[in-house]
Amino acid sequence: MELFHLGIDVAKAKLDCALRSPEGKIRHKVITNDAAGFAQLQAFLSRQHALTLHVCMEATGVYWEPVAEFLAALPHVTVSVINPAQIKAFAASRMVRTKTDKVDAALIALFCHERSPQPWQPPSEAERTLRALVLRLDSVQSMRTQESNRLLVAQSAVQQGITQHIEWLDAEIERLARAIRDLLDQDDDLDDKRRLLDSIPGLSERTIAILLAFYARVSRFDNARQATAFAGLDPRQHQSGSSVCAKPRMSKVGHSFLRKSLYMPAMVALYHTAWGKLFRQRLSSAGKPPKLIIGAMMRKLIHVAFGVLRSGKPFDPTAYGA
16 A cells, blocks of 8 residues: 655644655645544545545644554554654755745655654553643652742731732642642552663652653653763763864753753752762763763663663662772
8 A cells, every 4th residue: 555644734623634645646625623523634634535644743842643653553544753853854854945835744744754653652541641640740849849939028008918829839749749649659660660761860759750741751862862862961072173172061952851850850869969970970980071970860860761671680789889
């Protein structure tokens, strides 16, 4: 059967779809980003006789997840979820100057046809729930910090309302933390992986939950470098000829939430664990600045977490000289 390619530009309320036929003809369809829209898309694909299909879409927030799960469940459909930076670079390579949802969808379909990206594997229900919980907990904690800052300068007329809101946020934070613990306790696979990550000095209960939410299925990464790149913690080199030789920097082309979540665990590991202190001393002796050492430890934590999850063996401090 001939292979069709479908590019989807994802938004909160709608999906701009571009279906590329094997002959290279593009047909467009705009649907709502809900169950009714997915049914319309399935009918559209049927009318176009797209029996074998490779679908590509960008990882835009969480709005892509429902349509990705719907399409992945269909027979003879392969779904790929790609980093938006890849599409941006692909557009630049083709000197595309126009940016609209329709153009972006066609560009994603062409990228899918030319590059054949790796298939996306839907997470389990427990993993989806865990990810939703940890992201919600982070949002509620951010709201509590904002309200606490407002309370310091608030007028007396609104202080009581802010105080009540902070009390509700405290209760919600506790409820979410308890829901995360219960979920990990009830899922045997996640519970086993939690015990492995808990063997790594420097990782708190919350950090372990975050790592499990994004790295529980380590099989989707070929190696630790890919796992690091997923968080945007991989080093970016900038060198050209003999005159351009900039210092390597963190690429930040990845999940910003993961980078933010690993900063404090890296600090704890560097200054309060035996293996982390040795790691810091080694880099300091090599003349590395403190900021670089923190970034290196953030990267090392993902490498170590990836290693224990993939091997199924607890953290071994002797491997790091501790």
